[in-house]
Amino acid sequence: MAPDINKTFLEQANELIKVNEELAFQNSEKEKRSSELLLANKELLYQNEEKEKRAAELILANKELQFQNEEKEKRAAELILANMELAYQNEEKEKRAAELLIANQELLYQNEEKEKRAAELILANKEFHFQNEEKEKRAAELIIANIELAYQNDEKEKRAEEAVIINKELARQKKQLEDFCNIISHNLRAPLVNISMLVDFITESNDEGEQSLLREKLTIATGNLNEVFNELVESLQVKQDLDIISEKLSFHDYLNKVCEGLQGQISKSHAIMDIDFSSAPLVNFPAQYLKSIFHNFISNSLKYQFPDRQLIIKVKTIQKNSSIILSVEDNGLGIDLSRHKDNLFKIRKVFHEHPDAKGFGLFITKTQVEALDGQIWVESVVEKGSTFFVEFVNQI
Amino acid sequence: MIKIKNLWLVDDDEIFVFLTKKTILKTSFEGNVTVFNNGKQALDALVNNKGNDELLPGIIFLDLSMPVMDGWGFLEEFILMKHKFEVPITIYIVSSSVSPHEIERAKGMSEVLDFIIKPVSRERFIEIIKDL
Secondary structure, three states: OHHHHHHHHHHHHHHHHHHHHHHHHHHHHHHHHHHHHHHHHHHHHHHHHHHHHHHHHHHHHHHHHHHHHHHHHHHHHHHHHHHHHHHHHHHHHHHHHHHHHHHHHHHHHHHHHHHHHHHHHHHHHHHHHHHHHHHHHHHHHHHHHHHHHHHHHHHHHHHHHHHHHHHHHHHHHHHHHHHHHHHHHHHHHHHHHHHHHHHHHHHHOOOHHHHHHHHHHHHHHHHHHHHHHHHHHHHHHHHHOOOOOOEEEEHHHHHHHHHHHOHHHHHHHOOEEEEEOOOOOEEEEOHHHHHHHHHHHHHHHHHOOOOOOOOEEEEEEEEEOOEEEEEEEEOOOOOOHHHHOOOOOOOOOOOOOOOOOOOOHHHHHHHHHHHOOOEEEEEEEOOOEEEEEEEEOOOO | OOOOOEEEEEOOOHHHHHHHHHHHHOOOOOOEEEEEOOHHHHHHHHHHOOOOOOOOOOEEEEOOOOOOOOHHHHHHHHHHHHHHOOOOOEEEEEEOOOOHHHHHHHHOOOOEEEEEEOOOOHHHHHHHHHHO
16 A cells, blocks of 8 residues: 555545535535525515515405405305295296196197188188179079069069959949849839739730729839839939039038928937038038938938937048048947848848838939949948948048 | 648739739639738748648748848748748749849759749749649
8 A cells, every 4th residue: 555555645635635626616606605595595585575475465365355255155155045046936937837838739739720720711711702602693693583573573563453453343343234133133124024914914804893903003013113214214324424513512501401301300200410520521522412312311310210219310520531431320220231231222122111111212322422432331230220421532 | 632721922012912812813722822021021920830830831932122131031041940840831932033143042042942033924823833
């Protein structure tokens, strides 16, 4: 070791120098470092202070945050509650929604059904519309046909009315012809038959006395024939006398005239006359006929009075539309109309056993009334009395 | 043959009644002739003599046109009561009527044996009365 120790020492001194140097360097460095550290320390201290300030601020901020946090937690709790409420409501709404959905589906289904029905109805409607149009067409045709029928109907009615009038006229003429045939066969033929028989008897007889008796009868029979004949001529004159003049006559005046003529019979029967012409005092009629009507009615009432009963004759007139109706009512014997209705106004028909009954008065009265288009009729109850009516037409 | 005892003449025509009675006198008829002036009188007599066969007529000559009750009226009433009479009553209508309507009407009635139109000749009377 001696060489090596010298050497090693040298080397070691070198190395120590070096280390020293190194250490010096390091020292300076450390000093640098230390100053730097001092600086850094100062800096750190400053920073520390700053950090402490910051920490204090942070604590404050932290407190604030904690407060805010608490507030937020409260809000959160409230929100949770609100949330729960909302959740509940939500559930309810969901349920409702589900229900509504079902209802909606139902409605939808119904809607579809309705749409189907509507479609069907539209079709049906179209069909109806078509049919309606057809019917309207038919109706229009029918209206035309109806008008035609109505026209034809009117025509037929007119024809029918004409036919009715003609028919009535024919019936009236037929009736007149029948009446005339009856008059000829009964009233004219009867006296003629008697005359011819009497003539035969006279011719065959040889007995003067008998012949004389037969001739007396012949005179009577001839008188009868004459009488009937004159009556018929009178009635024919009434029928033929289309130009007879009507005048304005006072019912009162003509009734008075007739009553004067019948004064004897009226006094004898003590008849009470009840007269009322106030409603229709005047009539437009031939004077001769009015006199005849009053005469026949009044003399009939006098002739057929009920025995031992005060005779009351009521004469009055009433206006009815354009007609005047005269009525002559008595409380006399009356007539059995069920038996005599058809013959009452016929010639030579008498219904009571009275010597003066001839069966001419009512016949000629009817003829006169009908010649002026009027009507005559009677109402009667046996043993109660009769009322004769005359309608005078066209009295306005 | 039964002899007719009673013949009734129902007619209001005095001359015809007079001549008819005269005619009957000249026939072989030996019974009674009774005259009624209208249907009512004859009907009343029928009612009054009901059951008294001696007085009832075997034959009636009935005029049509008469006062109060004419021949038709009499026939209507007679039809209603004829079943009450035990003896047959023969009715002839004897009328001056030549109306076909009346002749037809008479033919429709079984109660009327015949319709004789006036004048009636003596021969016709003899013929009718001979048959009785």
